[in-house]
Amino acid sequence: MTASAVRQIIISGAGVAGLTAALALAAKGFEIIIFEKAPRLSEVGAGLQLAPNATRLLTRLGVLDRLLPQAVTPDALYLQDGARGTTLLRMALGDAAETRWHAPYLVCHRADLQAALIAAVHAHPAISIRLGSNVISHEAGKDGATVRIDAGDRIEEHHGTMLLACDGVWSARRAAVEHDRSAAFTGYIAWRASLAAEALPEALRAALPEVNSVSAWLGRGVHFIVYPVKAGKFFNFVAITKGRDPGREWSSRGDSLALAAAFSGWHTAIHAVIGAAAEQWTFWPLFQIDRPRFLLNERTVLLGDAAHAMTPFAAQGAAMAIEDACALAAALGGDAVDWPAALSRFNEERLARIASVARRGSLNRFAYHAAGPLALGRNMLLRSRPPERFIADLDWLYGYDGTGFI
Numbered sequence: 015m016t017a018s019a020v021r022q023i024i025i026s027g028a029g030v031a032g033l034t035a036a037l038a039l040a041a042k043g044f045e046i047i048i049f050e051k052a053p054r055l056s057e058v059g060a061g062l063q064l065a066p067n068a069t070r071l072l073t074r075l076g077v078l079d080r081l082l083p084q085a086v087t088p089d090a091l092y093l094q095d096g097a098r099g100t101t102l103l104r105m106a107l108g109d110a111a112e113t114r115w116h117a118p119y120l121v122c123h124r125a126d127l128q129a130a131l132i133a134a135v136h137a138h139p140a141i142s143i144r145l146g147s148n149v150i151s152h153e154a155g156k157d158g159a160t161v162r163i164d165a166g167d168r169i170e171e172h173h174g175t176m177l178l179a180c181d182g183v184w185s186a187r188r189a190a191v192e193h194d195r196s197a198a199f200t201g202y203i204a205w206r207a208s209l210a211a212e213a214l215p216e217a218l219r220a221a222l223p224e225v226n227s228v229s230a231w232l233g234r235g236v237h238f239i240v241y242p243v244k245a246g247k248f249f250n251f252v253a254i255t256k257g258r259d260p261g262r263e264w265s266s267r268g269d270s271l272a273l274a275a276a277f278s279g280w281h282t283a284i285h286a287v288i289g290a291a292a293e294q295w296t297f298w299p300l301f302q303i304d305r306p307r308f309l310l311n312e313r314t315v316l317l318g319d320a321a322h323a324m325t326p327f328a329a330q331g332a333a334m335a336i337e338d339a340c341a342l343a344a345a346l347g348g349d350a351v352d353w354p355a356a357l358s359r360f361n362e363e364r365l366a367r368i369a370s371v372a373r374r375g376s377l378n379r380f381a382y383h384a385a386g387p388l389a390l391g392r393n394m395l396l397r398s399r400p401p402e403r404f405i406a407d408l409d410w411l412y413g414y415d416g417t418g419f420i
């Protein structure tokens with residue numbers, strides 16, 4: 015590939031992976047066209063955690079400043095005993111995170127991250143985006159990739175040097191190759207709700223060690239996460255329970271009585287939240303991809319959830335999509351790059367990184383959901399080991415700057 019060759023890249027999906035890939039590749043001189051099947055990018059989703067490994071890349075992409083007014087920098091992360099409400103561990107974030115990992119630890123609403131990315135995309139002359147455009151098929155060969163788009167009233171064909179399938183956990187591009195056996199239901203459901211800060215139940219306010227914090231409340235087979243979003247004006251709640259697969263839905267309406275039953279025996283603060291947000295609970299099934307894969311063929315690359323959807327126990331879904339995008343741009347960004355070799359290196363490095371993050375997620379799940387003697391042992395360890403040791407254990411994850419994207 016030489017600098018003079020056509021460098022147009024087609025992206026399927028305007029989620030975190032697709033939008034970040036567009037910005038990162040445009041920064042390396044590519045022309046980008048994004049096709050998104052949704053007719054508009056609406057305010058769906060809930061909170062996301064953005065650890066320093068993601069925010070350092072968002073800074074380089076010029077996105078962080080757009081996001082900061084809506085995001086929150088929590089002062090600490092707490093692990094709480096779900097039944098008693100006692101603190102098992104406090105890890106300082108805020109300035110401490112920024113000093114240690116040279117980038118902030120943020121929490122935000124998914125829609126605010128998407129809006130910040132979209133604003134940067136609109137400001138970039140080399141990127142165009144087409145909404146209401148469903149990518150229905152693709153073919154790829156040595157010369158590039160061709161996609162067919164269902165634009166509602168017509169079918170179009172587009173050709174580029176490469177297709178990036180950033181179409182999420184239920185990726186149609188991946189399914190077309192793997193015959194729909196890619197993503198499997200994990201048996202877990204993520205319940206979500208939010209409340210305005212002034213509507214936060216007093217019982218929770220009193221039980222939170224610090225209001226401006228992320229707190230993960232732990233218990234047998236379930237956990238509950240609380241943190242502020244939207245510049246602190248709202249609080250986001252995520253409850254993870256076992257459950258049946260309700261189908262490929264991002265927001266089925268949830269029954270708060272069923273949720274309360276899953277948290278039976280838990281601290282009153284959590285029940286106060288479940289009750290206060292009773293009308294709002296939605297839930298989505300957690301699917302994961304057991305065999306992460308980036309390369310579909312020589313000119314089609316999967317990124318983000320389409321490549322490696324994982325459970326949210328390490329809170330790294332969006333961060334991994336951002337890392338993938340920047341790593342790919344760094345791999346393809348030079349003037350005279352041997353694409354097959356660059357893609358093969360990218361694939362190896364990303365698979366290794368994803369495997370480490372997935373292992374960390376499994377460890378968190380095991381620890382968060384422990385019961386009986388295992389939970390007692392966990393609590394003793396969390397209380398007795400110095401917090402600095404837990405923080406140092408995260409250096410490989412949050413301090414990571416190995417994408418090569420500058």
Ligand SMILES: Cc1cc2nc3c(=O)[nH]c(=O)nc-3n(C[C@H](O)[C@H](O)[C@H](O)COP(=O)(O)OP(=O)(O)OC[C@H]3O[C@@H](n4cnc5c(N)ncnc54)[C@H](O)[C@@H]3O)c2cc1C
Pocket residue numbers: 026027028029030031032049050051052058059060061062063124147148149150180181182183185186206264317318319320326331332335
């Ligand atoms: C509606 C929605 C709400 C979410 N809410 C949360 C949340 O609250 N908290 C959280 O942690 N994670 C949430 N996620 C998941 C989170 O965004 C991802 O795990 C992470 O950001 C990785 O993003 P991604 O870009 O790989 O995938 P996604 O964010 O799933 O984005 C995929 C995009 O591809 C588009 N698409 C799919 N098929 C096609 C096609 N054939 N043609 C064109 N476009 C296509 C989709 O419409 C979507 O915009 C949500 C995802 C979605 C789609």
